[in-house]
Amino acid sequence: MNFDDTPQEAEFRATARAWIGANAPKQYEEELRKSSLGRTVLKNANILEVAKAWQKKKADAGWACLHWPKEYGGRGSSPIERVIWQQEEGPFGQLSRMFIIGHGMCGPTMMAFAREEHKRTYLPPLASGEKVWCQLFSEPAGGSDVAGLRTRAEKDGDDWIINGQKIWTSGAHYSDYGILLTRTDPTVPKHKGLTMFFLDMKSPGVEVRPIKQASGASDFNEVYFTNVRIPDHQRLGEVGDGWNVSLTTLMNERSAIGAAVSTGFPELFEYCSSLMLDDGPAIEDRAVRSKLANWAVKASGLKYTSMRAISALSRGERPGPENSIGKLVAGSMIQDVATYALDLQGAAGVVSGEDAELAGRFQAMLLRAPGTRVEGGTDEIMRNIIAERVLGLPGDIRVDKDVPFNKIPTKGRG
Amino acid sequence: MNFDFSDDQKQLRDQARKFLAEKCSPKAVRVVLDGKAPYDKELWKGLAEMGFLGVAIPEEFGGAGAGHLELCVIAEEMGRANAPVPFSSTVYLAAEALLIAGSDAQKKKWLPAIASGEAIGTLALFEGKGNPAPKNVKLTAANGVLNGVKKPVADGGIADFAVVAARTGSSGRENDISLFLVDLKAGGVEVNNLTNLDPTRGQAELTFKDCKAEPLGAAGEGWSILTQVLDRAAVLCAFEQVGGSDRALEMGRDYALDRIAFGRQIGSFQAVKHMLADMYVSATLARSNSYYGAWALSTNAAELPEAAAAARISATQAFQHCAKNNIQVHGGMGFTWEFDCHMYYRRANAMALGLGSLSYWEDQLIDRMRKKNAA
Ligand SMILES: Cc1cc2nc3c(=O)[nH]c(=O)nc-3n(C[C@H](O)[C@H](O)[C@H](O)COP(=O)(O)OP(=O)(O)OC[C@H]3O[C@@H](n4cnc5c(N)ncnc54)[C@H](O)[C@@H]3O)c2cc1C
Numbered sequence: 001m002n003f004d005d006t007p008q009e010a011e012f013r014a015t016a017r018a019w020i021g022a023n024a025p026k027q028y029e030e031e032l033r034k035s036s037l038g039r040t041v042l043k044n045a046n047i048l049e050v051a052k053a054w055q056k057k058k059a060d061a062g063w064a065c066l067h068w069p070k071e072y073g074g075r076g077s078s079p080i081e082r083v084i085w086q087q088e089e090g091p092f093g094q095l096s097r098m099f100i101i102g103h104g105m106c107g108p109t110m111m112a113f114a115r116e117e118h119k120r121t122y123l124p125p126l127a128s129g130e131k132v133w134c135q136l137f138s139e140p141a142g143g144s145d146v147a148g149l150r151t152r153a154e155k156d157g158d159d160w161i162i163n164g165q166k167i168w169t170s171g172a173h174y175s176d177y178g179i180l181l182t183r184t185d186p187t188v189p190k191h192k193g194l195t196m197f198f199l200d201m202k203s204p205g206v207e208v209r210p211i212k213q214a215s216g217a218s219d220f221n222e223v224y225f226t227n228v229r230i231p232d233h234q235r236l237g238e239v240g241d242g243w244n245v246s247l248t249t250l251m252n253e254r255s256a257i258g259a260a261v262s263t264g265f266p267e268l269f270e271y272c273s274s275l276m277l278d279d280g281p282a283i284e285d286r287a288v289r290s291k292l293a294n295w296a297v298k299a300s301g302l303k304y305t306s307m308r309a310i311s312a313l314s315r316g317e318r319p320g321p322e323n324s325i326g327k328l329v330a331g332s333m334i335q336d337v338a339t340y341a342l343d344l345q346g347a348a349g350v351v352s353g354e355d356a357e358l359a360g361r362f363q364a365m366l367l368r369a370p371g372t373r374v375e376g377g378t379d380e381i382m383r384n385i386i387a388e389r390v391l392g393l394p395g396d397i398r399v400d401k402d403v404p405f406n407k408i409p410t411k412g413r414g
Numbered sequence: 415m416n417f418d419f420s421d422d423q424k425q426l427r428d429q430a431r432k433f434l435a436e437k438c439s440p441k442a443v444r445v446v447l448d449g450k451a452p453y454d455k456e457l458w459k460g461l462a463e464m465g466f467l468g469v470a471i472p473e474e475f476g477g478a479g480a481g482h483l484e485l486c487v488i489a490e491e492m493g494r495a496n497a498p499v500p501f502s503s504t505v506y507l508a509a510e511a512l513l514i515a516g517s518d519a520q521k522k523k524w525l526p527a528i529a530s531g532e533a534i535g536t537l538a539l540f541e542g543k544g545n546p547a548p549k550n551v552k553l554t555a556a557n558g559v560l561n562g563v564k565k566p567v568a569d570g571g572i573a574d575f576a577v578v579a580a581r582t583g584s585s586g587r588e589n590d591i592s593l594f595l596v597d598l599k600a601g602g603v604e605v606n607n608l609t610n611l612d613p614t615r616g617q618a619e620l621t622f623k624d625c626k627a628e629p630l631g632a633a634g635e636g637w638s639i640l641t642q643v644l645d646r647a648a649v650l651c652a653f654e655q656v657g658g659s660d661r662a663l664e665m666g667r668d669y670a671l672d673r674i675a676f677g678r679q680i681g682s683f684q685a686v687k688h689m690l691a692d693m694y695v696s697a698t699l700a701r702s703n704s705y706y707g708a709w710a711l712s713t714n715a716a717e718l719p720e721a722a723a724a725a726r727i728s729a730t731q732a733f734q735h736c737a738k739n740n741i742q743v744h745g746g747m748g749f750t751w752e753f754d755c756h757m758y759y760r761r762a763n764a765m766a767l768g769l770g771s772l773s774y775w776e777d778q779l780i781d782r783m784r785k786k787n788a789a
Binding site for chain 1: 415416417418419420483663667670671678679681682684686687688690691692694695698699700701702703705706708709712713723724727728731773775776777779780783784787
């Protein structure tokens with residue numbers, strides 16, 4: 001058991017550190033370090049442009065998408081090297097946030113299912129941040145139950161014609177491409193009639209409408225498809241095999257481990273270390289200490305759980321469903337931490353934004369937190385995954401499993 | 415980086431698990447639980463023969479000289495089997511105190527006896543209510559004799575010797591406290607067994623009346639030695655707690671697959687599934703924190719005090735959480751004496767208190783984190 005770098009790892013670290021030191025956009029470092037969790041905004045710059053410039057610079061020097069093969073714009077690095085890079089990149093890593101879906105999910109899905117020529121065409125500009133990708137899965141009628149989606153794809157010669165609607169699509173408003181899950185056969189049970197494509201978001205008939213979120217920001221969108229044409233060669237996997245293809249995407253989402261999950265704890269500890277309460281320093285208050293200690297061990301538990309997972313990865317083991325615990329634990333923790341930080345501020349906690357304590361850091365965290373517990377699978381779905389795939393408990397009863405999709409009763413939303 | 419046990423260590427774990435499955439069945443645990451024996455003597459002998467008692471004791475003192483990572487591996491299995499033997503008091507507390515502060519003669523006398531299973535040791539620290547603190551030590555030492563009462567003392571009823579915390583000054587500060595070694599079979603100590611939450615590991619009251627004692631470590635150094643002993647024991651106990659958590663989770667999972675209600679396995683009800691998923695989460699976080707503690711312990715890292723407190727809190731919470739929900743999953747059966755659930759529930763809650771309560775360790779953790787941040 002050790003935390004030491006091997007000689008090769010140490011050399012990799014030193015090279016990465018030197019390159020980052022010489023090339024990172026340092027003028028934004030402080031702002032990135034102090035930015036609110038889940039919501040990075042730069043005051044005097046367009047963050048998308050800053051992020052794209054940094055990603056391009058990394059790609060040109062061979063530091064983009066480290067674990068991808070070189071021919072697709074990566075570096076062919078080991079999992080450990082990827083983690084070392086993340087450690088060294090520090091706050092600048094936040095700039096990659098708008099590429100997470102493309103790099104973590106769309107790219108690997110393309111790698112597994114696209115034609116070779118498409119991989120060579122589309123993957124390098126995805127790696128370099130020149131092209132941004134989004135994931136068009138969820139629909140009003142299909143979130144947790146994503147196989148309940150209704151966007152239709154119908155064959156027309158060598159093309160497919162798409163009609164329907166997606167929702168909560170992160171980054172669709174600045175995306176160039178997307179991977180799209182559609183229904184190609186409504187007469188078979190829901191999981192069997194799905195087919196996956198990738199498409200140009202600028203195709204005629206694609207309309208992106210930003211949605212204002214509960215937090216007030218607009219990071220996700222509704223996307224409407226009206227007679228959108230996708231050539232058949234942009235199909236990923238077989239017709240009717242879209243569910244399996246999407247599972248590859250979702251598995252890859254989990255393997256984005258190593259990217260340390262934010263819990264809000266370091267921010268809260270720092271805050272309590274200097275905060276004065278009516279009766280003295282917060283950090284000397286018994287109740288405050290108890291809360292802090294409980295969150296401290298959750299945060300460290302997550303950190304060392306991901307280190308154990310990385311150790312397993314480096315031995316060649318595949319990331320398993322047990323990695324679902326990161327988001328499950330961090331999601332509600334960040335919400336509780338923010339609530340508590342505001343409680344410590346008393347009545348003043350109600351003020352948000354620039355006028356608030358610490359420029360509203362915890363207020364912003366509070367307002368973003370509910371989304372963390374929903375995106376990429378809700379807490380309940382994460383618990384189901386752990387219960388079924390880690391502990392081997394029976395699957396939920398699925399009354400619509402064997403019913404043709406067009407015979408499933410529909411009521412309510414959608 | 416390799417944040418895992420080595421293949422050799424995993425092999426040792428398998429070996430220990432197999433041994434304990436054979437020699438420490440729930441039926442064997444119940445002999446002690448039902449009060450028919452103060453501890454499992456056969457098992458104790460077996461553990462000595464396997465070399466498990468002396469796994470972290472250097473060879474020159476009769477041990478296997480393997481190390482603390484190996485001891486962590488064994489500890490996890492002791493917890494998983496709910497072993498009814500004075501392992502924690504003897505191996506984590508008494509032996510560690512000797513390793514840290516014992517003179518060569520003291521080590522030569524007691525460590526080989528521990529490794530061979532001939533001597534049971536313990537730490538006599540508490541005096542009634544309260545957590546580890548210099549001010550809570552009232553027993554006095556003067557001219558080589560001790561006077562006062564210690565309670566509760568884990569395994570005090572069966573121990574051959576005790577490491578005793580005594581007051582040797584009157585300033586009220588840490589350097590008033592010194593440690594002593596007492597041969598409990600030599601007279602001068604009255605032993606009174608206490609009823610306790612977990613009968614598989616006894617508790618006693620020890621009354622010292624002009625009892626002869628020899629110093630362990632330098633005078634006035636007692637508190638600093640104790641702190642080190644408690645930190646090490648916190649990591650080792652955390653592994654027992656992790657083993658216990660895993661076993662409680664496993665029992666709950668197995669029962670949820672077995673038991674049918676409303677025409678379905680109860681494990682297909684989401685409330686039950688989610689309860690078990692949450693048990694898995696807390697057991698996993700505890701395991702990860704404990705691995706970090708094991709690393710710090712085995713390398714004697716500067717991070718040990720913080721890592722030990724984190725492992726302690728996390729593992730205590732996980733074991734309590736898994737043990738109580740294991741009973742819940744088992745329904746009415748879980749609340750019967752006949753089912754084994756309560757043995758883990760008892761052990762979880764007794765262990766939560768043995769080295770000082772959760773609030774004590776919360777305080778320790780925050781103090782240590784502050785110190786680190788200030789540095
Ligand atoms: C910030 C954010 C970004 C997102 N980005 C994207 C994106 O880029 N692309 C994309 O495709 N989607 C995206 N989503 C959508 C997201 O994947 C879904 O919102 C999510 O999967 C939940 O689906 P739903 O909203 O339909 O909720 P529902 O499925 O309707 O869930 C409602 C409630 O029912 C519970 N529930 C549902 N099914 C079960 C079950 N089987 N057992 C127990 N409880 C259940 C849920 O846990 C929840 O509490 C994003 C969402 C958010 C909040």
